[in-house]
Amino acid sequence: MAIEFMNPLFEVIRDSDRCIKCRVCERQCANEVHKYDADLDKMISNEMTCVDCQRCVCLCPTHALKIRPNENQFRENANWTHQTMDEVYKQAGSGGVLLSAMGNPKDLPVYWDRILLNASQVTNPPIDPLREPMETKTFLGKKNQGITYDENGKAHYDKTPYLELDVPIMFSAMSFGSISKNAHESLARAATELGTFYNTGEGGLHRDFYKYGANTICQVASGRFGVFKGYLDAGAAIEIKMGQGAKPGIGGHLPGMKINDEISRTRMIPKGTDAISPAPHHDIYSIEDLRQLVISLKEATNWEKPIIVKIAAVHNVAAIASGVARSGADIIAIDGFRGGTGAAPTRIRDNVGIPIELALAAVDSRLRDEGIRNDVSVVVGGSVRSAADVVKAIALGADAVYIATSALLAMGCHLCRSCNTGKCNWGIATQRADLVKRLNPDIAAERLVNLVTAWDHEIKEMMGGMGINSIEALRGNRLMLRGVGLTQKELDILGIQHAGE
Amino acid sequence: MKKVYVNEDWCLACHLCEFYCAAANSGAPDMVKAFKSGKKPVPRIQVEEGSDVNFAVQCRHCDGKACVKGCITGALSIKDGVVVCDESRCVGCYTCVLSCPFGCIVIDEEGHRIQKCDLCTKNHDGEPACVQGCPNKAIVFEER
Numbered sequence: 001m002a003i004e005f006m007n008p009l010f011e012v013i014r015d016s017d018r019c020i021k022c023r024v025c026e027r028q029c030a031n032e033v034h035k036y037d038a039d040l041d042k043m044i045s046n047e048m049t050c051v052d053c054q055r056c057v058c059l060c061p062t063h064a065l066k067i068r069p070n071e072n073q074f075r076e077n078a079n080w081t082h083q084t085m086d087e088v089y090k091q092a093g094s095g096g097v098l099l100s101a102m103g104n105p106k107d108l109p110v111y112w113d114r115i116l117l118n119a120s121q122v123t124n125p126p127i128d129p130l131r132e133p134m135e136t137k138t139f140l141g142k143k144n145q146g147i148t149y150d151e152n153g154k155a156h157y158d159k160t161p162y163l164e165l166d167v168p169i170m171f172s173a174m175s176f177g178s179i180s181k182n183a184h185e186s187l188a189r190a191a192t193e194l195g196t197f198y199n200t201g202e203g204g205l206h207r208d209f210y211k212y213g214a215n216t217i218c219q220v221a222s223g224r225f226g227v228f229k230g231y232l233d234a235g236a237a238i239e240i241k242m243g244q245g246a247k248p249g250i251g252g253h254l255p256g257m258k259i260n261d262e263i264s265r266t267r268m269i270p271k272g273t274d275a276i277s278p279a280p281h282h283d284i285y286s287i288e289d290l291r292q293l294v295i296s297l298k299e300a301t302n303w304e305k306p307i308i309v310k311i312a313a314v315h316n317v318a319a320i321a322s323g324v325a326r327s328g329a330d331i332i333a334i335d336g337f338r339g340g341t342g343a344a345p346t347r348i349r350d351n352v353g354i355p356i357e358l359a360l361a362a363v364d365s366r367l368r369d370e371g372i373r374n375d376v377s378v379v380v381g382g383s384v385r386s387a388a389d390v391v392k393a394i395a396l397g398a399d400a401v402y403i404a405t406s407a408l409l410a411m412g413c414h415l416c417r418s419c420n421t422g423k424c425n426w427g428i429a430t431q432r433a434d435l436v437k438r439l440n441p442d443i444a445a446e447r448l449v450n451l452v453t454a455w456d457h458e459i460k461e462m463m464g465g466m467g468i469n470s471i472e473a474l475r476g477n478r479l480m481l482r483g484v485g486l487t488q489k490e491l492d493i494l495g496i497q498h499a500g501e
Numbered sequence: 502m503k504k505v506y507v508n509e510d511w512c513l514a515c516h517l518c519e520f521y522c523a524a525a526n527s528g529a530p531d532m533v534k535a536f537k538s539g540k541k542p543v544p545r546i547q548v549e550e551g552s553d554v555n556f557a558v559q560c561r562h563c564d565g566k567a568c569v570k571g572c573i574t575g576a577l578s579i580k581d582g583v584v585v586c587d588e589s590r591c592v593g594c595y596t597c598v599l600s601c602p603f604g605c606i607v608i609d610e611e612g613h614r615i616q617k618c619d620l621c622t623k624n625h626d627g628e629p630a631c632v633q634g635c636p637n638k639a640i641v642f643e644e645r
């Protein structure tokens with residue numbers, strides 16, 4: 001046997017005083033880490049395959065388990081870190097591109113944490129959300145400017161399609177294929193109950209979920225999987241995916257082994273074939289081309305649905321967004337570089353794109369400067385982790401946010417970042433029937449509703465503190481924000497002042 | 502009357518219900534003590550495993566035509582709809598074990614008497630231990 005150069009990443013610590021040998025950990029670990037040894041009458045572990053998903057820890061009835069980083073370390077080296085060396089070993093062993101899942105885990109600046117919110121004192125009293133009305137409803141789409149009145153004083157305006165959100169939070173695109181059917185159902189049911197929207201991702205819409213159409217955003221991506229008239233008609237809006245924050249400039253690849261009967265039917269591709277989304281849309285090479293697709297989709301759906309164009313936050317995002325705003329799209333979604341993914345080349349995930357906070361501020365300012373901010377709504381995603389992030393995003397200029405990682409966490413994900421292995425122990429990023437079963441939508445939908453409801457309460461509390469009683473009044477209200485520990489350049493891009501100013 | 506029902510779609514065959522049942526009925530204050538002091542307690546619920554479908558079975562609290570009628574000492578009776586066993590009267594003839602069509606009556610850890618699910622009426626208040634311990638709502642305690 002060849003020498004294994006890498007060590008296990010984690011250690012399984014089992015407290016034998018507590019372990020009752022129930023074998024629950026063994027049954028629940030799809031990576032086959034735990035095993036009962038009848039001769040020794042003992043549970044033993046093979047840590048090599050442990051991904052630290054915490055499934056066994058959460059289910060062990062006696063709390064006998066701990067998963068810890070492996071204490072065995074290579075000789076310390078600030079340049080050649082353990083991880084860097086492991087990656088070299090891995091590639092020397094496989095000869096392949098490194099793959100990763102979920103968002104960029106690198107220690108790069110999180111601007112949300114460097115921005116502080118204001119609160120009212122003395123002269124402009126705060127509002128108590130429990131006693132006074134507070135509005136978190138919002139609308140996405142073009143904001144019509146031109147209202148005219150006829151001789152009878154009746155108002156006339158062009159009504160363009162829009163989305164009505166009871167909370168300024170939507171679930172962003174995750175395809176059926178990258179996540180399980182039960183995960184999709186949980187998102188669909190939660191969005192319906194919350195009065196918001198979930199997004200099909202590029203994998204089409206399973207026939208069982210057409211009934212949630214009023215709360216569904218149907219995505220059209222470069223692979224055009226599962227796109228047909230019925231699909232376009234099914235949702236409340238259509239999203240054209242140009243890019244994704246976790247892997248800007250890269251397409252997608254769902255391996256053939258995951259294309260089972262259901263997925264093949266939903267994506268409209270043969271069973272067992274790789275589902276490859278090209279990096280570009282092969283019919284879009286300019287804003288004019290994008291406009292054609294926007295118009296075609298509007299035409300196909302009788303001009304009844306708003307069109308979202310989703311782009312990744314990259315260097316020229318403001319100019320790109322300006323172009324998108326002129327393409328006829330109703331909503332621009334921008335996805336930051338910390339956004340999640342089911343699988344991306346590690347180097348792309350960790351090195352391409354820019355932080356969503358800067359991208360949002362730049363786009364909002366640019367659209368305002370050009371006088372076209374009201375032509376589109378702006379939705380941002382890419383690691384919105386809490387209600388505070390939502391409030392800061394809206395104050396920076398967003399109309400609403402997209403969450404996905406937080407939604408997955410609500411369903412049980414522990415960010416082990418092994419979605420690409422297809423063996424998600426929580427039944428989320430897998431198509432293995434025995435694992436998918438672990439996610440009961442009755443439980444997961446309720447947890448999603450709880451999460452967003454809790455955030456909604458917190459948003460109201462923070463807005464109340466600032467003396468603001470509606471999302472409309474918070475949007476783009478950068479005076480409510482102050483930076484800490486940021487350079488003048490960063491403050492300029494964010495369009496905010498430093499704390500104390 | 503509230504009973505324990507099975508949602509076989511969601512059963513993972515994790516067997517946690519068995520352990521929570523055994524511990525709850527052992528009289529020990531916690532799971533570790535229940536399993537680590539002397540004889541291992543026997544659960545009153547059992548998980549049946551198939552390749553695609555699994556489910557947990559315990560006493561259905563049916564009309565007791567088989568087990569209650571068959572009991573030679575009158576140890577089994579129906580109280581408020583719950584089929585219960587008065588262990589002090591059970592002589593271990595196992596007539597009920599043979600006659601329960603669901604195979605829900607088991608022999609206790611000593612091997613002298615039977616034990617069966619009493620919906621946790623003797624050990625617990627509130628929800629049965631197995632239902633509380635199930636991670637996926639594959640068994641529920643409800644009125645139907």
Ligand code: SF4
Binds near residue numbers: 019020062
């Ligand atoms: S789940 Fe916990 S108690 Fe059960 S065998 Fe594993 S470590 Fe032991």
Ligand code: SF4
Binds near residue numbers: 012033050056
């Ligand atoms: S992979 Fe997950 S379930 Fe398996 S041992 Fe590691 S933490 Fe536990």
Ligand code: SF4
Binds near residue numbers: 514516548636637639
């Ligand atoms: S605890 Fe629930 S999921 Fe696990 S075996 Fe029992 S009934 Fe099935």
Ligand code: SF4
Binds near residue numbers: 521525617
């Ligand atoms: S209800 Fe109580 S006694 Fe009956 S199977 Fe469940 S845990 Fe055991």
